[in-house]
Amino acid sequence: MSKKTKKATAVAEEEIDMNNTETSAKQSKKAEKKISEIEHLSNELQNEKDRYLRLFAEFENYKKRTGRERIELFKTASEDVMVSLLPVIDDFDRALKEIEKSHDDNLYKGVELISNKLRETLKSKGLEAVGTQKGDIFDAEIHEAVTQIPSPSDDMKGKIIDVIEKGYKLGDKIIRFPKVVIGQ
Numbered sequence: 001m002s003k004k005t006k007k008a009t010a011v012a013e014e015e016i017d018m019n020n021t022e023t024s025a026k027q028s029k030k031a032e033k034k035i036s037e038i039e040h041l042s043n044e045l046q047n048e049k050d051r052y053l054r055l056f057a058e059f060e061n062y063k064k065r066t067g068r069e070r071i072e073l074f075k076t077a078s079e080d081v082m083v084s085l086l087p088v089i090d091d092f093d094r095a096l097k098e099i100e101k102s103h104d105d106n107l108y109k110g111v112e113l114i115s116n117k118l119r120e121t122l123k124s125k126g127l128e129a130v131g132t133q134k135g136d137i138f139d140a141e142i143h144e145a146v147t148q149i150p151s152p153s154d155d156m157k158g159k160i161i162d163v164i165e166k167g168y169k170l171g172d173k174i175i176r177f178p179k180v181v182i183g184q
Helices: 003-102 105-124
Strands: 127-130 144-149 160-165 167-170 173-176 179-183
Touching (some): 003 105, 003 167, 105 127
Antiparallel strands (some): 160 179, 167 173
16 A cells, blocks of 8 residues: 555544544533433323322312312201200190199190101101200310309209200201209
8 A cells, every 4th residue: 555545544434433433422411411301201200290199189088178168068058957856846845744733634635746757857867855854964065054052962063953944966066055053
């Protein structure tokens, strides 16, 4: 090989090396761009997944909350009806006491049947009387003290002397506290 040919070959090899270097630099830049684009898309995908999970959890909480609110609405609606019927029950109790004094057995039995029917219907809907009797210990969580009087004996101090008005509960919630007189 002649010197010219060697020189031409060397120049051609240098150009090829330069082209390869430029090509590899371009390829590495393209690879870096693709990697950064993949990382960006991966981060974006992760953010969207997190957003989806949050929205899903929020929707589940919304469904639970609306379900509870709906149940509460039904409870409070029936509670309002029950509270409005309590004076009717009190009237039946007073009527039965007065009719008992008149000694009219047929009238007493008729009113008692109607009273029992109303009470059983309300009981089937969850209404219960709060069991309060004379001599029970006063509990501010359950009873409403209307007045205090000097106790007839030492053992009646802090206890219920008289029940003025019966109390009722609907399920576990007291809707009317029993009104009582307590001894001091």
